[in-house]
Amino acid sequence: MSKRHDALFEDVLKDFSATEPAPEDRGGARFLKRSSTLADTGEREEKVLRWVDPAHCVMWAGHNRAYDLLTAENCGDLIASIKAQGQQEFPAIVRRLTGSQTGAGAEYEVICGARRHFAISWLRANNYPQFRYLIEVRDLTDEEAFRLADLENRDREDISDFERARDYALALESYYGGRQKAMAERLEVSEGWLSRYLQLARLPEEIIAAYPDIREIRELHARTLRPYLGDPQQRAQLIEAAGELAAEQRAAREGQGAPVPAAKVLARLKAAAAGPRKARPPERLFRRVPEESGVAMRRKNGRVTLEFSENLSDAALEVAFRLFLEHRREARK
Structure with a gap:
């Protein structure tokens, strides 16, 4: 991560208080603790990290990663790293589900850490049941959760432009009332960057389907593509071509050809x-009579090209070439 990214990340985190484990968690869970010194008071703050079954966690609805697109192949580097280390090294950030949100054994929703969740889940399902999911529970509003997830993932190449864009569009309406300037200020990015x-x-x-x-x-x-979408005729042509491409992509997914x-x-x-x-109009046209197509002369980069129909008669060609040569001699005088 860049220094600026780290600074933004710390700025978001500084307002979030660590969540103490509920009394019922203290007996049955294994805890890891890390201490951090608060710069202004010198006091120490204990943050609790917890190992859990990943089945007890679900993705936050506002998560900026398409979880259903994660596979053992595109998460292979992380899976290999966890196997090599013997455990997950960096905790996912989650918040506790409450009331009607809980169900099917879920206790937490993942704010940051979808790939880690997938990797641990895959390992447990593929002969490594000893691995557990390392989490840090925080008390976050939706807007805080969005900013935190954005900061963690902004520099990551494995989050696609479209996933990030879709997340921003949803956040704009959900947390900032459609006010693009306010959102850009909260994310500490330029309006132009966000607008793109x-x-x-x-x-x-x-x-998108294309x-x-x-x-x-x-x-x-x-x-x-934006300039074409603003013109009604070009937009229609664009949408028609997109429909043809989408059909080809569907066929490829069904095993008929390559995408x-x-x-x-x-x-x-x-x-x-x-x-x-x-087609660029010819510079000159040489012909016997107006009814004939004749010989077209085009000039580009110091070269002259003569074009004519293969059906043009020899007699018509002879006259056209003679007229071309006369024009050429006159031009050289």
């Missing part, structure tokens, strides 16, 4: 929106 991600979240569903995976949709893609890669998706969408390229 919000534009990505607002891409039409037809375009990609092989939402994690491959980049902020740059939305920026590239269309993201770069090619963007290229095809741009080409469809721009429409067919218009």
Whole structure:
């Protein structure tokens, strides 16, 4: 993480008080404690880390990672690291579920740590039942939870642009009343930076479906397509092409051919929106009579190209070439 990122992270955490374990937890749970010195008073604050069964945790509805897209392959590095270390090294941040929120054995919701949750769950289901999920329980509002999760994941490459954009769009309405400036100030980012991600979240569903995976949709893609979406005709052409691509991607998921890669998706969408390229008109046209197509002359980078229909008769070509040569001699005088 960058120094600025660390500073922002600490700024968010400084207002959050550590949650003491409930009396009923003290007997049955294993605790790890870490102490931190408070800079202003010199007092020590005990923070309790707890090992739990990951089945007792569920993802927070506002989590910025698409948990259903996690697999043993894209979490392979983390799974290997936990196996090598013999345990999870860094705790996930969770908050306790209360009242009607609890159910099916769940006690906590995960604010930060979805990949760690998946990795531990996968290990326990694949011959490593000794692994447990390391958590730190905090008392957070939804807005605090959002900011904390954003700060933890902002520099991570395994969170896609689209996942982050979708999270920002939801937070804008849920926590900031649609006020983009207020949200940018709370996140300590520029309005322009935030606006680009919000534009990505607002891409039409037809375009999103054109990609092989939402994690491959980049902020740059939305920026590239935005001018076309503002023109009614180009937008219609864009949506039509997106529908064709979506059909190809569905067929690929069903085993019929290979998926269309993201770069090619963007290229095809741009080409469809721009429409067919218009041929550059010839500089001069040489022909016997107006009814004939004749010979077209085009000039580019010091070279002359003559174009004519293969059906043009020899007699018509002879006249057209003679006219071209006369024009060429006149131009050289």
